[in-house]
Amino acid sequence: MIETERAGRAFKVRGSVVHAVRDLSFRIEPGEFVGCLGPNGAGKSTTIKMLCGILTPTSGRVRVAGLDPSRARTALARRIGVVFGQRTTLWWDLPLRDSFELVRLLYKVDRKLFAARLDELTEALDLGGFARTPVRQLSLGQRMRGDLAAALLHDPEVLVLDEPTIGLDVVSKAGIRSFLLRVNAERGTTVLLTTHDLGDVERLCRRVLLIDHGRLAFDGSVGDLMATAPGPATIEEVVTRLYTRGRAAPPPVEPV
Numbered sequence: 001m002i003e004t005e006r007a008g009r010a011f012k013v014r015g016s017v018v019h020a021v022r023d024l025s026f027r028i029e030p031g032e033f034v035g036c037l038g039p040n041g042a043g044k045s046t047t048i049k050m051l052c053g054i055l056t057p058t059s060g061r062v063r064v065a066g067l068d069p070s071r072a073r074t075a076l077a078r079r080i081g082v083v084f085g086q087r088t089t090l091w092w093d094l095p096l097r098d099s100f101e102l103v104r105l106l107y108k109v110d111r112k113l114f115a116a117r118l119d120e121l122t123e124a125l126d127l128g129g130f131a132r133t134p135v136r137q138l139s140l141g142q143r144m145r146g147d148l149a150a151a152l153l154h155d156p157e158v159l160v161l162d163e164p165t166i167g168l169d170v171v172s173k174a175g176i177r178s179f180l181l182r183v184n185a186e187r188g189t190t191v192l193l194t195t196h197d198l199g200d201v202e203r204l205c206r207r208v209l210l211i212d213h214g215r216l217a218f219d220g221s222v223g224d225l226m227a228t229a230p231g232p233a234t235i236e237e238v239v240t241r242l243y244t245r246g247r248a249a250p251p252p253v254e255p256v
């Protein structure tokens with residue numbers, strides 16, 4: 001469903017070249033729920049942007065639902081839902097309900113199917129109380145639920161999420177997580193999410209990709225990830241060890 005083959009993306013910055021992603025190869029099968037981890041600046045968002053067709057790889061190949069994302073953006077848009085936790089795709093000044101109607105028109109979703117899907121999503125994400133509120137007046141948690149609904153209104157086969165739980169309180173996070181598990185289990189939607197929240201990984205992901213310095217540093221189950229530690233460890237300890245492997249340990253914090 002998602003496939004990258006030695007994919008790379010370089011940027012020219014003030015006369016030098018930054019390799020944001022290099023030689024990235026992985027395959028995600030239909031129905032998988034995969035988490036993408038990595039330290040800040042590792043290349044996660046660049047990877048997601050290549051999968052959505054926002055960025056074209058400068059080397060290698062990317063395929064999503066059999067399509068080349070940067071060449072077939074319109075065709076892909078019908079098969080993929082995307083949420084960027086740090087940026088809304090909704091119309092800021094419009095009531096949430098009107099944003100959904102625009103999504104319906106953009107994706108040419110049949111009116112009846114749209115109404116049924118919107119009812120389901122309204123119930124599952126508890127959108128009823130703020131459907132008529134302009135997006136700019138929504139809390140972050142409400143806005144994220146709105147963004148998720150907008151990404152799923154056309155019933156895509158693939159859902160790609162860039163930090164979907166960022167800034168949410170524990171209750172909102174739990175709601176979003178159980179919703180995502182439901183979407184994956186009930187509709188068989190393939191989910192790929194990036195996150196810095198290891199709770200997302202523990203509760204949601206059966207498989208983890210770890211990107212470091214633009215390269216794939218780990219690909220396996222959460223159990224395999226935990227088994228990389230020499231002894232009993234928390235997931236925070238395991239991931240810290242992988243993120244700092246081969247690097248100087250951060251200086252200890254001196255008490256004042």
Ligand SMILES: Nc1ncnc2c1ncn2[C@@H]1O[C@H](COP(=O)(O)OP(=O)(O)OP(=O)(O)O)[C@@H](O)[C@H]1O
Pocket residue numbers: 011012013018019020038039040041042043044045046047
């Ligand atoms: N448009 C761009 N122009 C130049 N460099 C870029 C651009 N986008 C990303 N980069 C660089 O590519 C590298 C990877 O960035 P990216 O945003 O993919 O990392 P990330 O893993 O998503 O980080 P974070 O967890 O902090 O969001 C970084 O060094 C970043 O500065």
